[in-house]
Structures are given as structure tokens and as C-alpha cells.
Amino acid sequence: MSNTTVIAPRRGFDLTSSAFLLVAFLTGIAGALQTPTLSLFLTNEVHVRPAMVGFFFTGSAVIGILVSQFLAGRSDRQGDRKSLIVFCCVLGMMACVLFAWNRNYFILLFVGVFLSSFGSTSNPQMFALAREHADKTGREAVMFSSILRAQVSLAWVIGPPVAYALAMGFGFTTMYLSAAVAYVICGVIVWLFLPSMRKVRPAAGTRLEAPRTNRRDALLLFGICTLMWGTNSLYIINMPLFIIDELHLPEKLAGVMMGTAAGLEIPTMLIAGYYAKRFGKRFLMRIAVVAGIFFYVGMLTVHSPALLLAMQLLNAIYIGILAGIGMLYFQDLMPGQAGAATTLYSNTTRVGWIIAGSMAGVVAEIWSYHAVFWIALGMCIITTFGLWQIKDV
Known part of the structure; x- marks a missing residue:
């Protein structure tokens, strides 16, 4: 009799935690099935020019920022975040x-991207709900969020090759319907197993004060994370062309490098989450930027396949810490605004992509693919100055 009493609460707690992990993975898979093949889809299926492909990416980033910021503020002020996530999953499925x-x-562009922007917002909203749940239940928020973030990274290790296999083997219709199924399953799991965290009126007073106190640091952190994601986007856009056209190395090396970095990011996030309490988030972000500086110096000087692969450890430290700790840093600087903080962080990725997309092609065309890494190195150095101005939390 006493045995069942001990096991029951643990099973309930584990079920909620497992549901969060599954939702993190499925929202990651839904995005990872669509994004990597989008330019191929627009070129081969929609039959548009390269300039229109670039405009589609820029337009989708802008629409995504507007939608996610609107939902973020609304979710922190009123309603049940759980219902909002289900609503976002339904619109993502429709997209x-x-x-x-x-x-x-x-x-x-105008209908599909609008709907998919709601779908992609289900991910930051899920992280916001996870933070509120962790705070309410007394769970270690940093480690829990790091494990959730690792699930998204795992989805991005698995998702792109599956997306290409589905698109090339069965067609884009099958690939997009698979992403739709991921959203449906995700919505069902959220509805059945994630906790409801309804907004309570008395908390409104504290919520109004927090942004005023930390506004400068939150804006500074937004700039820091935008620059860091911008350098990563420059690398993703530029690296395959640099490897193939300038270094004349095998095409598959670019894919192996990306896969190696993505795989190494997962343990990096978990280790960073474990040590965040001991060393502080600012210290870990500084380690990330130093790793980023060394990484881009290496990209400018190293030309051997073995060393390029070895350097992915530095890249994994750079992006793994940014992905795992950056979001938590925003949440700590904006207490009581988990939705706005998490969405603000996710929008640094979008803004970074807009910056990189507009710079990479121009710099490579005027100078070379090699020169793009000088720009990335310069952005990393600017980031270090920002990190020395921000307060620790």
C-alpha cells in the first residue's frame, strides 16, 4: 500500500516532464522538416528566381517577429499559455x-508564412510554460530548460536528413504532411499532459516593475544574442561555398562539419546548464564568445579537413552555450514575463538571420567567401564589449 503511495506522485511528475521533452522535440522536428528544404522547394516547386527566394526568407523573418512579439505580450498578460500553444500547433498544421x-x-508568402509564424511560436511559448512550471513546482529551472533545449537540438540533428529523404524520395507534399502530423501530435500532447498556468491578477504589480529595472540590460542582451546568431547564420550561409569553391574540399565535408557541431552542442548545453548556478550566466556567455573568436580565427587560417572538423568543438561551445543559456538570461532579466522574454530571445535568431542574409552575399560577391569570416570575427569582438557592460544574474 505504501509502495503505491510513493510511486504515484513520481509517475505524475515524470509524465509532465516527459510531455515537455516530447513537445520540445516535436516542435523542433516540425521546424527542422520545413526550413532546410525551403529554398529547394521554392526553386524547384514554385519556380521562382534566387532573388525571390531571398525575399521569401527575409519576409518570413519579419512576419515571424511581428506575430511572435504580439503573442508574447498577450500571453504574459492574460489567458492560459497551454491553450495558446495548442492554437499555435493547429495554425502550424494548417500552414x-x-x-x-x-x-x-x-x-x-502572405498566408502560409503568417500561419507558420504561429506554428513556430509554439516553441518559445512551450519554453515559457516550462519556466513557469519549474518556478511553481520548485524544480531546477536552468537544468530543466537546458535539457529541453537539447531536445530541440536533437530534433535538428535528425530533422534535416529526414526532410531531404522525404522530399527527394516521396516529394514535398509528403514532407509537409509529415510536419503537419508532428504539429497534430504535439497539440494533442500539450492539451492532454501539459499543466495549465492561468494568469493571477496580484502578480501584475511585480510584472510592471521588472522591465523598467532591467530594460537596458535586456536590450543589451538582445544586441549581444543577435550578433552571435548573426555570425552563426553567416557561417551556415557561407561555409559550404567556402569549403567547395575556395578550399576545393569534398562537398560532403560541409555536411559532416554541420552534423558534428550539432551533435556536440547537445552535451555542451547540458554541461552549461549544470554549471550555470555555480559560475553565473554572464561568465558562461563570455566563455562562448571567446570560443567563437577562436573558432572564426581558425576558419580564417585553417584549411585541412581534420582541423576544420576538430574546430567544431569551439563552434559547439559557442552556439551550445548561446542556445542553452541565452534564453534563461532573458527570463532572469525579465521576471514575470516568461513569454515576452523567451520570444525576445527567439527573435534574436530571426534578426541575426536577416542581418547575415543581407551581408553574406554582398561581401562574398565584392571580396570573397573568406572575407565573410572577417565580418563574423568582427561581430564576435563587438559582442565581447557588450558582455562586459551587462549585469550578471
Whole structure:
């Protein structure tokens, strides 16, 4: 009798935690099935010019920022975040169905991207709900969030090769319908197993004070994370062309380098989450930036495949800490605003992509692919000055 009493609460707690892990993975998979093949889809299926492909990425980033910021503020002020996540999953599923069968560029850009922006917002909202749940239940928030973030990284290790296999083997309709199924399963799990955290009126007073106190640091952190994600986007856009066209190395090396970095990011996030309490988030972010500086110096000087692969450890430290600790840093600087903080962090990725997308092609065309890494190194150095101005939490 006493045995069942001991096991029951643990099973309930584990079920909620497992549901969060599964939702993190599925929202990651839904994105990882769509994003890597998008330029190929627009070129081969929608039949648009390269300039229109670039405009699609920029437009989707801008629409995504507007949608996610609107939902973030609303989710922190009123309603149940759980219901919002389910709503976002439904709209994400509708976007996937539209992309599966529609081939009109402007309908996809204005309707499809609008719907998919809601779908992608389910991920930061899930992290916000996880933070609120951890705070309420007394769970270690840093480590829990780091494990959740690692699930998203795992999804991005698995998702892209599966996306290409589905698109090349069965067609884009099958690939987008698979992403739609991921959203449906995710919505069902959220509805059945994630906790409801309804907004309580008395907390409103504290929520108003927090942004005023930490506004400068939150804006500074936004700039820091944007620059860091911007350098990573420059690397992702530029590296394959640099490896193939300038270093004349095998094409598959670029894929192996990306896969190696993604795999190493997972243990990096978990280790950073474990030590965050002991050393502080600012110290870990400084380690990340130093690793980033060494990494881009290496990209400018190293040309052997073995060393390029070895340097992915530095890249994993740089991006792994940013991905795992950056979001928590925002949440600590904006207490009582988990949704706004998490979405603000996720938008640094979008803004970083806009910056990188507009710079990478121009710099490579005027100078070389090699020169793009000088820009990335300069952005890393600017980031170090910002990190010395921000307060620790």
C-alpha cells in the first residue's frame, strides 16, 4: 500500500516532464522538416528566381517577429499559455497543409508564412510554460530548460536528413504532411499532459516593475544574442561555398562539419546548464564568445579537413552555450514575463538571420567567401564589449 503511495506522485511528475521533452522535440522536428528544404522547394516547386527566394526568407523573418512579439505580450498578460500553444500547433498544421498543395508564391508568402509564424511560436511559448512550471513546482529551472533545449537540438540533428529523404524520395507534399502530423501530435500532447498556468491578477504589480529595472540590460542582451546568431547564420550561409569553391574540399565535408557541431552542442548545453548556478550566466556567455573568436580565427587560417572538423568543438561551445543559456538570461532579466522574454530571445535568431542574409552575399560577391569570416570575427569582438557592460544574474 505504501509502495503505491510513493510511486504515484513520481509517475505524475515524470509524465509532465516527459510531455515537455516530447513537445520540445516535436516542435523542433516540425521546424527542422520545413526550413532546410525551403529554398529547394521554392526553386524547384514554385519556380521562382534566387532573388525571390531571398525575399521569401527575409519576409518570413519579419512576419515571424511581428506575430511572435504580439503573442508574447498577450500571453504574459492574460489567458492560459497551454491553450495558446495548442492554437499555435493547429495554425502550424494548417500552414503545412497549405505548403503541401499550394504552389502560388504570394499566397505562400502572405498566408502560409503568417500561419507558420504561429506554428513556430509554439516553441518559445512551450519554453515559457516550462519556466513557469519549474518556478511553481520548485524544480531546477536552468537544468530543466537546458535539457529541453537539447531536445530541440536533437530534433535538428535528425530533422534535416529526414526532410531531404522525404522530399527527394516521396516529394514535398509528403514532407509537409509529415510536419503537419508532428504539429497534430504535439497539440494533442500539450492539451492532454501539459499543466495549465492561468494568469493571477496580484502578480501584475511585480510584472510592471521588472522591465523598467532591467530594460537596458535586456536590450543589451538582445544586441549581444543577435550578433552571435548573426555570425552563426553567416557561417551556415557561407561555409559550404567556402569549403567547395575556395578550399576545393569534398562537398560532403560541409555536411559532416554541420552534423558534428550539432551533435556536440547537445552535451555542451547540458554541461552549461549544470554549471550555470555555480559560475553565473554572464561568465558562461563570455566563455562562448571567446570560443567563437577562436573558432572564426581558425576558419580564417585553417584549411585541412581534420582541423576544420576538430574546430567544431569551439563552434559547439559557442552556439551550445548561446542556445542553452541565452534564453534563461532573458527570463532572469525579465521576471514575470516568461513569454515576452523567451520570444525576445527567439527573435534574436530571426534578426541575426536577416542581418547575415543581407551581408553574406554582398561581401562574398565584392571580396570573397573568406572575407565573410572577417565580418563574423568582427561581430564576435563587438559582442565581447557588450558582455562586459551587462549585469550578471
